[in-house]
Amino acid sequence: MSEVLYIKNSVLIRDAKVYQNGRLYYEDTKSPDISIFLKNLYKSEKIRYSKYFKMDDLSKLGFIGTEILFGGNIENKETALVFGNAASCLETDRYYSETMEEFPSPSLFVYTLPNIMLGEISIRHQLRSENIFFISEKFDSSLFLEYSKSLFNQGKTDNVLCGWVDLQNNDYDVFLWEIARSGKTYLNEEELKNIYLPTHE
Amino acid sequence: MNRNYLLNDAIISPLGFTTSENLTSIRNSETALKLHRNSRYFKEGYYAGLIDLDWINSKFSRIGNPGKYTKLEKLIILAIKQVIDPSQNFSTRSSGLVLSTTKGNIDLLNNNDFSADRIYLWKMAQVIADFFELKQKPVVVSNACISGALAIKTANDFIESGRFKNAVVAGGDLVSDFVLSGFQSFQAISSKPCRPFSNDREGVSLGEAAAAIFIDQEQSAVGESVHYIDAVTANDANHISGPSRTGEGLYQSISRLFNNSGVDPSKVDYISAHGTATNFNDEMESISFNRAELNYVPVNSFKGYYGHTLGASALLETILTKKCLLNNELLASHNFTESGVSVNLNIIREHKRKELRTALKTASGFGGCNLAMLLQKQSL
Known part of the structure; x- marks a missing residue:
């Protein structure tokens, strides 16, 4: 049986x-460059x-977004x-x-998997929980929801x-949200799209 | 929870073009790992399982234009083709495709033979789905070395949720300069063919493979079949490029799997381990299996036959595990010499017959991820 779930925070x-x-x-507004933006936000x-300063920009985006979403501590x-x-x-792949021509860098190679971000968040908050990383052309609310x-x-x-933590050619799009059994907003595809879309173009 | 069936399957590797050819090679103790001297990253050469492109092109030319697809796309398409052709319940309208890969077409990074968007994993998946004219959007799972098994879990979850009526899970990865140089930069590549769980192991060997399997709620034929019971993942929360010394994440995934599924650990007849042959991985697995009271269960690693095939590995090994259950056979852990882990495991030293019903498949990867999955044979 499917139960009622809520979007707690985003x-x-x-x-x-x-x-x-x-x-x-x-x-x-003064930092168009992602690395400066991420440094100032930190x-x-x-x-x-x-450890934040060792991460690639993709992991930093997921990491700092999570810090803000949970106020620095995932209790559950x-x-x-x-x-x-x-x-x-792909950014880190490049x-x-x-x-690779001169000295292949192990500290960069380790970030050439998208789920490393999940490892960074898990280490920070000591989560030994379920993980998955999907790839889709566009934000697909149904994948996350189902x-x-x-x-x-x-x-x-x-x-x-x-x-949803995407980074391409210095352009980033991050949408994080918490799903729980209690909250203010019912969890459904419509609501997710409503939250995701407004500030996006 | 649904217990879907694992039906038609395919493995394409240096050991064969079909699952059955692969099994024959394994039974003959053949290995895909050969010495190659074509890399500037290895002065003395390196051992890997590489698939000959001409061989793949000749197979592919029967179903399509080899020039229009990358090597990995051709491998995965050929594997899927073998799986869907005999599957009566497969439908281009309602069947799903769940694709597992870590690096996809990464060999296109500095190469202009194909359109620039082919490097995106979603694009590769779409090209493959379009080849078969699938109506459902393909789902891509890219979660390091647990991807292959996580794709199987995802397919089962999405059949249960109603997204797909049934699904093909397919996966593959290449031994590109990208991953070769990367693993070498970690000094993780063995100078000899990898020797999982052995005291003389020196690290991983890499391999190329593509695999596919059809998963359905209905079993297609009478007789015995293998179904998916459940799978659980757990992160180590310890290190991004090395496993936990205590095996915490893998242990958590295994113990939660037993709790969730109601299967008692004593019912496990066989374990298909990850067994990459790095010092830390194999040691971590032995500790986890011991903590889960599974150290007496016959266990092997297939990496000695194939090397580490990354996004394909856990899928390929699940297919072999399924075959072992159906055939009541245990396959030797290739290249095993003497135990080199602190907890003694029941490593399978030679091929043998044994009545089997329940198997545990595990996988672990960078980012601290771990996965445990239970498969069971049943007669109808």
């Missing part, structure tokens, strides 16, 4: 702006986590991670391939962090 990161539950939370969040250690994007980790519902229905989790 975070969007686009064009140097962060939205929390639909409201503008942070803006950095400072503004007052996070102290040195069963929180499953259901993530996806369009470009996998950086790594540039090192897979998350299966985890709930099969008793494998009671909380899910979903993440």
Whole structure:
């Protein structure tokens, strides 16, 4: 039997702006470059986590979005991670391939898998929970919804962090949301699209 | 929960073009791992399982134009073709395609032979789906070395949710300069063919393969068949490029799987392990199996036959596990010498017959991911 699930909280990161539950939370109009934006956002969040600076930009996006979504602490250690994007980790693939001519870089190679981001979030919050990373051309709410519902229905989790974390040619699109058995907004494809779409072009 | 059946399957590797050819090679103790000297990253050469492109082109030319598809696309299409042709319940309208790969067409990164978007994993999946004129959008799972088994889990979940009536799970990866140089930069590649769980193991060997399997709610023929019971993943929360020393994530995935499915660990007749032959991986697995009280269960790694085929590995090994259940046979863990892990496992040293019913498949990968899956044979 399918139970009623809710969207508890959401975070969007686009064009140097962060939205929390639909409201503008942070803006950095002076930093068109993603790496500077990510550095300034980290400072503004007052996070102290040195591993952040070793991460590739894709992992940083997922990591810092999660920090903002959960206020720095995922209390429910069963929180499953259901993530996806369009470009996998192609940006880092390109950086790594540039090192292949001379000295292939192990510290870049390790980030040439999109699910490394899930490892980074799991390490930070000590989650030994369910993981999956999907690839789709565009944000596909049904993938996240159906897979998350299966985890709930099969008793494998009671909380899910979903993440669309895409990075292509310096352009990023991050949508994170928490699915729980209680909350304000009913979880369905319509609501997800409503939250995802407004600030997007 | 639905317990869907694992039906027609295909494995394409240096050991054969069909699952049955692959099994024959394994029974003859053949290995795909040969010495190659075509890489600038290895002065002394390297051992890997490479698939000959001319061989694949000659097979592919019977069904399509080999020039229009990349090597990996051709391999996966040929595997899917073998699986859907005999599957009566397969429908281009309602059947799903779940694709598993880690790097897809990464060999196109600095190559202009194909349109630039072919490097995207979703595009590769769409090209493959279009070849078969599938109406359902393909689903791509890219979760490091557990991808193949996670794609099987996803297909089962999406059949249960009603997204697909049934599904083909397919997967593949190549031994590109990209992954060769990367694993070498970690000093993770063995100078000899990999020796999983052995005391003289030196690291991984890489291999190429594509595999596919048809999963349906209905069993297509009378007789014995194997069904999927359940699968659980768990992260180590320990390190992004190395497994937990205590095997925590793998242990968690196995113990939760037993709790969820109601299957007692004592019912497991056989374990198909990940067994990459790196020091840390094999040690971690032995600790996890011991903690789950499975250290006495016959276990093997197929990596000695194929090398690590990345996104294909857990799918390919699930297909072989299914065949072992149906054939009541245990296949030797190739290249095993003497135990090199701190907890003694019941490593299968030679091929033998044994009545089998329930099998556990495990996989682990970068990003700290782990997966455990149960398969069971039943007679109808």
